Amino acid sequence: MSIAKETGELLSKLGVSGSALSGGDLVVRSPVTGEEIARVGQVSGADVGKAIDAAHAAFLKWRLVPAPRRGELVRLLGEELRAHKEELGRLVSIEVGKIPSEGLGEVQEMIDICDFAVGLSRQLYGLTIATERSGHRMMETWHPLGVVGVISAFNFPVAVWSWNAALALVCGDSVVWKPSEKTPLTALACEAIFARAVKRFGDDAPEGLLKVLIGGADAGEALVDHAKVPLVSATGSTRMGRAVGPRLAGRFARAILELGGNNAGIVCPSADLDMALRAIAFGAMGTAGQRCTTLRRLFVHESVYDQIVPRLKKAYESVSVGNPLEGKALVGPLIDKSAFDNMQKALEAAKAAGGSVTGGARVETDHAGAYYVRPAIVEMPSQTGPVLEETFAPILYVMKYADFDDALAQHNAVGAGLSSSIFTRDLQEAERFLSAEGSDCGIANVNIGTSGAEIGGAFGGEKETGGGRESGSDAWKAYMRRATNTINYSKALPLAQGVSFDID
Structure with missing residues (x-):
């Protein structure tokens, strides 16, 4: 069987329509043989804006769904990934050139972060803080942040998306994903697998919760520059990070930058x-x-x-x-x-x-x-x-x-x-x-090598940028906003010493 035919059959099993694999202007080649395996369409600048608007509308609804319920969607995503591990792992090998064990291992990382995030959905804890005022209580509360932009590189075409998406979803955020132009097929497969999980989950999951943008650097730039995307997690070269970082800083948006590793x-x-x-x-x-x-x-x-x-x-x-x-x-x-x-x-x-x-x-x-x-x-x-x-x-x-x-x-x-x-x-x-x-x-x-990071630890922290962390530990805090709340349960509002006024 030709590699192109096998690719088509795998994508069909994963739920990607054959019409999405031909007629487009982006030629996809497998590094295994160098041959063309698909031609997919790319988004325009207007398409990026529409996708982000749809994701923002989804966020406004999703943030109101209780966090443990949001975790249920991620649990179902993990189940779908388990059911389709062989096909998705094989597709990773074809599109990136990884040996089979590495392709399957990458999908296993996706499953692992789903398991982690399901537990996290019941552990989005805030602190109770000692206050200097009597009759008061002070605490911190964590709230959903908004649309999370994800820009991923070719070398881990599916795992990086899942590290971000699983956390973002349980935190109450929607996701817009711009995969590498070299690996659009695995992204389309993940989109289809996610759609299966959403269908099983039911109406609590609003339309637009995940949007995939197939395109080049211009699509990534539009994602980075959009005012309705408060956080962008970008994985790639330090050259890319130097372009993304200042653009996000220019509009006071957050960045998680996992860049080069010498x-x-x-x-x-x-x-x-x-x-x-x-x-x-x-x-x-x-x-x-x-x-x-x-x-x-x-x-x-x-x-x-x-x-x-x-x-x-x-x-x-x-x-x-x-x-x-x-x-x-x-x-x-x-x-x-x-x-x-x-x-x-x-x-x-x-x-x-x-x-x-x-x-x-x-x-x-x-x-x-x-x-x-x-x-x-x-x-x-x-x-x-x-x-x-x-x-x-x-x-x-x-x-x-x-x-x-x-x-x-x-x-x-x-x-x-x-x-x-x-x-x-x-x-x-x-x-x-x-x-x-x-x-x-x-x-x-x-006494262990540099590779083989586990999802339980916060991954990233590339030293040249101090660029933030994704995956495990307390990385979830980057996907939420913190509010400090003070509650007065006393009978009066304390004033500064010597200050008084008549309220009658």
């Missing part, structure tokens, strides 16, 4: 090298280096450098690269030619800066339009040149260190850093890495 790890003298080797290889090569949590920089103590780096090279040379839909390949394709070109430019720059490159060449297949590469290890004399920039491809820069303080300083000496890790059995090193003087990233791990 993530690093430190291998200390006491590290369990077998454990470190597995975590490093998985973190650096998984999803062909196209995760926001991909390990990209590695600082190895000089005493263990010659014990671990040759073994890493061997793993890189032996890892299977190929079609993720067939066989047992562990590394699938890059998303497109642009990603491949950027990888080659970075490797050339690394060589020019004195780096020694192992791997990185294109792996030839029967599909001229698909870009498979062998992951690259680059041994660098120092952290310079391309090491300071994130390249969204499987490149791991490796550097020696002698002093822990210096390694920590080098670890933190880049602008973009989302996740981090240290491999050590030294308690002092581990605790320093987690302390205020340690890793400055939103995620800091000990």
Whole structure:
């Protein structure tokens, strides 16, 4: 069966009409083979405004639905995702090029955040606050915020939407989603799955609760600039974040920015090298280096450098690269030619800066339009040149260190850093890495790699922007507004000392 035909059948099972897959001006290609699998229509500027207006009207009704009842809709969404996990996971693999276990794993993240949000719908707690006035009570109350805009990237085409949408829905918000132009089909599938949940939920769910905008940067800009969108959660490059952040700030809107991750790890003298080797290889090569949590920089103590780096090279040379839909390949394709070109430019720059490159060449297949590469290890004399920039491809820069303080300083000496890790059995090193003087990233791990974040923790906190958090912990507060309430239950209104007036 051709990949285009399989895509059509999957989308039909998921509830997407075949008419939505042809005749449009946006060509969708699978990175697995490079072939065209659909042509979908794109929204106009006027369409964006109408979608936001509809979502705002839905919010005005949805905010009045009790939070536990709102949680019921998210519970049903989780059930629908469970029922269609195989089809949606397969579609993720086709549209992004992930190996099957990663495609299914992404859908599992969606299910997990639904479970989390259902419980959260009964835990939107406010504080009771001690007041200095007698006969008074003071408390905080959390209220729904409004329309939540979600802009997602290609590398996690469905999970990122669910992290935001599940929380937004239980918090009483509506959602307008602008997915990546590279992954519109998975977004249409999620829209159809959500519609199934709404149908089961009943009339308490107003029309317009979720709107999907298929389009380019202009659609994203219209979403960011709209006055009826008080919060935009955007995932992507730091370049994108620098464009989105000021526009939101200009109208005093909120931003959750989960941006680039030039993530690093430190291998200390006491590290369990077998454990470190597995975590490093998985973190650096998984999803062909196209995760926001991909390990990209590695600082190895000089005493263990010659014990671990040759073994890493061997793993890189032996890892299977190929079609993720067939066989047992562990590394699938890059998303497109642009990603491949950027990888080659970075490797050339690394060589020019004195780096020694192992791997990185294109792996030839029967599909001229698909870009498979062998992951690259680059041994660098120092952290310079391309090491300071994130390249969204499987490149791991490796550097020696002698002093822990210096390694920590080098670890933190880049602008973009989302996740981090240290491999050590030294308690002092581990605790320093987690302390205020340690890793400055939103995620800091000990004896585990940089990838594999769980929904229970608030995800994000990209250090260059301080850009907010999504998913677990108390991230829900970003999707609501706080009110402080004071209630006077005394018989009089206290006045300032010496102040009085006649009210008769």
